[in-house]
Amino acid sequence: MKMIKNIAVIILAAGKSTRMKSDIPKVLHPICGRPMLGYVLDLIKGLKAKKVVAVLGYKHELVRKYLGRGVTTVVQKKLLGTADAVKTALSTLKGFKGTVLVLYGDTPLLQKDTLSKILKYHIENNMDATLLTAHMEKPFCYGRVLRDKYSSISGIVEEKDADDVEKEIKEINTGIICFNKDKLNDALKLVKPNNRKKEYYLTDTISILYKKGCVMDSVRLTDINEAFGVNSRLELAKANAIMQFRINDKYMKEGVSIMDPVSTFIGFGAKIGIDTVIYPFTVIESDVKIGMRCFVGPFAHLRAGTCLEDDTLAGNFIEITRSRIGSKTIAKHFSYIGDARIGKGANIGAGTVTANFDGGKKNLSVIEDKAFIGSDTVLVAPVRIGKGAKTGAGSVVTRNVPDKTIVVGIPAKPLKNKKR
Ligand code: UD1
Numbered sequence: 001m002k003m004i005k006n007i008a009v010i011i012l013a014a015g016k017s018t019r020m021k022s023d024i025p026k027v028l029h030p031i032c033g034r035p036m037l038g039y040v041l042d043l044i045k046g047l048k049a050k051k052v053v054a055v056l057g058y059k060h061e062l063v064r065k066y067l068g069r070g071v072t073t074v075v076q077k078k079l080l081g082t083a084d085a086v087k088t089a090l091s092t093l094k095g096f097k098g099t100v101l102v103l104y105g106d107t108p109l110l111q112k113d114t115l116s117k118i119l120k121y122h123i124e125n126n127m128d129a130t131l132l133t134a135h136m137e138k139p140f141c142y143g144r145v146l147r148d149k150y151s152s153i154s155g156i157v158e159e160k161d162a163d164d165v166e167k168e169i170k171e172i173n174t175g176i177i178c179f180n181k182d183k184l185n186d187a188l189k190l191v192k193p194n195n196r197k198k199e200y201y202l203t204d205t206i207s208i209l210y211k212k213g214c215v216m217d218s219v220r221l222t223d224i225n226e227a228f229g230v231n232s233r234l235e236l237a238k239a240n241a242i243m244q245f246r247i248n249d250k251y252m253k254e255g256v257s258i259m260d261p262v263s264t265f266i267g268f269g270a271k272i273g274i275d276t277v278i279y280p281f282t283v284i285e286s287d288v289k290i291g292m293r294c295f296v297g298p299f300a301h302l303r304a305g306t307c308l309e310d311d312t313l314a315g316n317f318i319e320i321t322r323s324r325i326g327s328k329t330i331a332k333h334f335s336y337i338g339d340a341r342i343g344k345g346a347n348i349g350a351g352t353v354t355a356n357f358d359g360g361k362k363n364l365s366v367i368e369d370k371a372f373i374g375s376d377t378v379l380v381a382p383v384r385i386g387k388g389a390k391t392g393a394g395s396v397v398t399r400n401v402p403d404k405t406i407v408v409g410i411p412a413k414p415l416k417n418k419k420r
Pocket residue numbers: 012013014015016055076078079080081082084085104105106141142143144156158172173174175200201202203229231
């Protein structure tokens with residue numbers, strides 16, 4: 001998009017979110033294993049914005065840490081409203097001329113295409129303000145878009161301040177607005193906290209611009225889920241479900257079979273190869289890598305740092321964390337594999353447990369290629385099971401096992417006659 005050059009983005013993220021009842025800033029609450037603010041940051045990648053300014057408030061140092069470099073931050077000392085927040089952000093955009101795009105940190109479901117659409121429309125038509133609006137049959141808690149007799153946008157009224165007729169309006173303000181910076185700056189000076197919440201509303205700039213005869217229009221959102229704002233735990237769960245659907249949909253399009261997408265929870269950023277099959281009630285966290293043609297679940301929990309190479313099987317009721325499982329290794333039932341390096345073609349019997357934690361630190365279990373771990377084996381880490389070695393059912397392995405050796409018992413000892 002050539003015309004999109006002079007863009008500055010303001011992300012409003014100062015809110016404490018009283019309704020979440022949390023000590024964590026709202027925008028850091030995770031959706032599919034990742035702070036919701038991360039999805040908002042994804043949106044602006046590729047925009048080549050001149051500047052991205054995030055307005056922070058509650059526990060700003062935590063949010064700033066997450067934002068990292070590349071985002072300018074300002075702290076809104078008192079949360080006086082969205083207009084005040086934008087004003088605070090504009091103090092870092094003194095010399096800037098062009099389009100200011102306002103995004104909310106608590107609206108993580110917005111899609112990149114939608115953003116491109118509104119920016120394109122705003123810039124190509126040289127608008128003073130362009131609103132992203134949506135049609136909702138039963139709007140609740142959203143600002144309603146007011147239009148004059150020519151259907152031109154004339155203002156926004158917040159639900160709390162709306163009269164009964166205005167409450168019937170089905171066109172809502174998603175909160176995403178593009179402004180001409182100078183016009184926005186002028187309008188902000190005129191915003192007064194004359195409303196129920198006694199706040200400075202950004203939305204009041206729209207009626208101010210209308211009275212000045214500015215050119216404004218809207219871009220209509222087709223999928224209203226995109227406008228979904230997270231203000232409570234219930235909304236967090238709903239946003240999570242929508243995002244999970246999108247993530248699972250993406251994997252399926254890429255060639256992964258998910259038998260029951262509704263009961264499959266995959267964290268943002270997990271990598272899964274083609275022709276892998278995931279059975280129901282499985283949790284795969286972010287930072288997990290799964291190769292091609294693997295079988296996972298049902299009821300599997302693959303935690304951060306898990307890597308399954310191609311053609312492996314991690315079956316029912318297994319938990320794996322910080323472990324690498326070599327190709328063609330099979331771990332079919334009831335196992336806990338933590339801090340392990342397992343080679344290729346190994347067999348991990350039902351009920352195998354790596355006792356990785358000694359009360360002080362986590363220890364490594366190494367299982368070499370083609371080892372055979374008998375059912376209910378406990379590997380007391382640190383420990384190494386050699387190539388092609390075997391452990392008897394129920395053994396508790398406390399010492400390293402050389403290659404091709406069979407051990408049995410508690411504590412496990414080599415079988416002299418090599419009989420099982
Ligand atoms: C806002 C809009 C409403 C729109 C809705 C969409 C206003 C006045 N109203 O209402 O028209 O339909 O979003 O979700 O803008 N924030 C700050 N500083 C403040 C106040 C808020 O940074 O002083 C941030 C919040 O953290 C949040 C965003 O601004 O990310 C929106 O604020 P919120 O209080 O959630 O506004 P809504 O009541 O949802």
